[in-house]
Each structure stands twice: as structure tokens, then as C-alpha cells.
Amino acid sequence: MEKKIVGDVDYVIREVIKFVSSIYPKIELISRISLDLDVERFLSSCEGVFTATPEGVVIISDTSKLSDRDLILLHLAKSRFGFYLGRMDRDTLFINDILSATKKTAGTVAGGLSEMCAEGLAERVGKGEYRATTYGVQRFLDEVVAQVKKR
Numbered sequence: 001m002e003k004k005i006v007g008d009v010d011y012v013i014r015e016v017i018k019f020v021s022s023i024y025p026k027i028e029l030i031s032r033i034s035l036d037l038d039v040e041r042f043l044s045s046c047e048g049v050f051t052a053t054p055e056g057v058v059i060i061s062d063t064s065k066l067s068d069r070d071l072i073l074l075h076l077a078k079s080r081f082g083f084y085l086g087r088m089d090r091d092t093l094f095i096n097d098i099l100s101a102t103k104k105t106a107g108t109v110a111g112g113l114s115e116m117c118a119e120g121l122a123e124r125v126g127k128g129e130y131r132a133t134t135y136g137v138q139r140f141l142d143e144v145v146a147q148v149k150k151r
Contacts, residue, residue, distance in 0.1 A: 037134045039084055045141050048149050049074075050081050057082040061148040068104055069112045070144045075101045076122055076132035077140040092131040 005015040049061045057078050063071060075098055082088035093101075098109050113130055116122040121136035132140065 037137055042137060042141065043081065043084060045145055046077070046081050049145055050078055052082070052085050052087050057085070057087055063148055066144065066147060068102070068108050069116060070147070071102050071104070072098060072109060072112045072116065073121060073132060073136060073140050074144055074148070076130060077137055077144070080132055080137060092125050092129045095128040095130070098130070 003015075003019050005012050005019075007015070049059065050057050051060050052058075059074070059078060063074060066074060076093060079088055079093050080091045083091035095106075095109060095113070098113070099106060102109060104112075113122060113124075116136065117124055117130075120133055121139055122130050123133050125131050
């Protein structure tokens with residue numbers, strides 16, 4: 001969208017305000033119905049859940065009561081956390097990494113990932129490689145973080 005305004009300072013300011021006012025309701029609506037990941041909020045919300053060490057990212061909260069799917073989502077979020085902090089080269093995990101981290105059976109992890117992909121919480125980015133989606137990270141922040149922080 002573009003508008004060219006030429007004139008004296010008062011006229012230009014008045015026209016700019018009028019222009020912004022005309023599109024502001026659309027911008028406000030878009031911001032209310034769009035989901036973007038605020039990296040700073042994500043990292044600060046993970047305080048008390050993960051910590052970064054020289055060796056990598058470590059889960060520091062009690063995860064023993066999480067459901068299988070929430071545990072998988074926790075590990076996918078952990079990879080995103082590590083990626084944002086520069087401690088991991090990618091924000092994805094291979095299924096073998098998830099199996100090792102969760103200590104769950106292959107069927108449990110594969111079934112959980114399949115359901116999570118169908119719900120838009122995770123996405124398959126390569127053969128056996130998965131990432132938490134923006135929606136999945138938001139669900140992690142809204143539901144999983146609250147569960148592990150209150151323990």
C-alpha cells in the first residue's frame with residue numbers, strides 16, 4: 001500500500017495521520033487473529049524449564065507427570081530454545097533423538113507425532129525429522145510450561 005503526500009508540513013502530517021487511521025483497524029484486526037512467535041517472550045517464559053549450559057540445553061523442571069504428547073512437545077520446544085540461543089544448529093529433532101530423550105516406545109512417539117502433525121502442533125520437515133510449529137510453541141507456553149513450573 002502506498003500513498004504519496006506532497007505539501008506543507010501541517011498538511012503532510014494531517015494526511016499521514018488520516019492515512020494511518022484508515023488502515024489501523026485492519027492492522028489491529030490482523031494482529032489479533034495472527035499468531036507470531038515472540039522470541040524474547042518464548043525465551044523468558046522458558047526460564048525455570050530449560051537452562052543453557054556449555055554442553056547444551058538441559059531440562060531443569062520435573063516432567064514426570066506430563067502426558068506423552070506434552071513430553072514430546074517439550075523436547076521439540078527445547079530444540080527451538082537451543083536454536084534461538086545458538087546452542088543447537090537446528091530447531092528440529094530426529095525421531096531417534098525424541099525416542100532417546102523421552103524414553104518412550106517407538107509406537108508411542110510415532111503415534112504422538114502423527115497426531116501432533118495432524119493438529120498443527122508439529123511438522124515433519126524431513127525423513128524422520130520434526131519441528132514444533134508456531135502454534136505448537138504457543139500451546140507449549142500456554143499449557144505445558146504451566147504444568148512443569150507449578151511442580
